[in-house]
Amino acid sequence: MGELVKVVEKKDVPLGSSTAVEVRGQKVAVFNVDGTFYAISDTCTHRGGPLSSGSEGDVSGTTVICPWHKAQYDLKTGGALTPPAPQGVASYKVVVEGDDVSIEL
Numbered sequence: 856m857g858e859l860v861k862v863v864e865k866k867d868v869p870l871g872s873s874t875a876v877e878v879r880g881q882k883v884a885v886f887n888v889d890g891t892f893y894a895i896s897d898t899c900t901h902r903g904g905p906l907s908s909g910s911e912g913d914v915s916g917t918t919v920i921c922p923w924h925k926a927q928y929d930l931k932t933g934g935a936l937t938p939p940a941p942q943g944v945a946s947y948k949v950v951v952e953g954d955d956v957s958i959e960l
Contacts, residue, residue, distance in 0.1 A: 859957040875907040887932055893930040894958045896944035901926045
């Protein structure tokens with residue numbers, strides 16, 4: 856198991872929203888979908904667009920859509936679902952303890 860790093864508190868990411876954070880030089884998007892938290896890289900692999908809704912990404916279920924060219928990614932795995940994404944993004948295990956939301960690095 857990797858190191859757990861606190862990234863946000865639950866109140867910082869209300870239901871149906873997301874936020875972008877920087878963790879050790881990496882941009883990470885944290886999503887709250889129906890009370891379940893997901894974390895993936897915040898940078899689209901196609902042209903570097905922002906994936907967090909706070910930065911304009913759009914979420915439908917557990918799919919996030921890049922606002923720049925509409926590439927889609929699975930929030931559960933980080934996998935690319937549609938072109939023009941050439942590959943998936945990093946996905947992080949999320950651990951919620953009390954009010955703290957942490958990711959495993």
